Amino acid sequence: MPSLTTREKLIQAGHEIFYREGFLAVGLDRLLNEVGCSKQTFYNHFESKDDLIVAVIDEHHRWWSTELRDRLLKAAGPDPRGQILAMFDVVDEIIHDPDYHGCIYINAAVEFPQPHHPAHRSARNAKADSVALLEDLxxxxxxxxxxxxAQEIDMLIEGALITHQVAPDVDACAIARRVAEMLLEKHLMAPL
Structure with a gap:
């Protein structure tokens, strides 16, 4: 396996630390110490910490897009209806992982609430791709x-993510899945 470039190391370390502790809570010096690089080296790869944050969100999105499709296919095969329902099983697995610290896109949107901020835009674009996947299914x-x-299912997923964050003892994905089954019956006009 080829070794990571400095840029890749910065993105990887940024992802681990920002996701665990928050984008705004982690200073650039701390991140550079983790990676073992100078500010000059950092600025050879990124214009700013915000530039790195966008790269982290975008890299996470590239990974998650592939990961989600693979998990849906594994859970439901090629059946699009089954894949829509499997979304809730996949989300349930993710939110119960001990390394889960909330949805990275929601975290970014909360920490950077201004719609024009590059991190907010990156998170919004990733969320839009999720709706596009649901629309295709x-x-x-x-x-x-x-x-x-797609928008209705996405709203259920978002609600499950937020509900779990606030009240982890609630089985949010099971509740959302039950509502999704009703939506599928309504939209597809055929019983499950």
Missing amino acids: AERAGAASPLAL
Whole structure:
């Protein structure tokens, strides 16, 4: 396996530390100490800490997009209806992982609430891709209005993520999945 470049090391360390402790809580000096590089070396790769944060979010999005599709396929095979429901099983697995510290996109949007901030935009773009994936699944499943179904399912997923963050003792994914089953019946006009 090839060794990581300095840029890759900075992104990897940034991901680990920012995700665990927060984007704003971690100073650049701490991150550079973790990686073992100078400020000059850092600035050879990134214009600012915000630039690194965007790279972290974008890299996480690249990884998660592939990971999610793989997990859905493994859980439900090629059936788009099954994959929509499997979303809740995948999310449930993720949120109960001991290394889970909230949705990185929600975390970024909360820490950078200004819609024009690059980290906020990056998080919003990642979330938009999730809706696009759901829309594709809804279309392939035969929904009359794939975008409407995708947005409704996405809202359930977001609600489950937030509910788990606030009240981890609530089985948010099971509740959301039950509602998703009703939405699928409504949108696909065929019983599950």
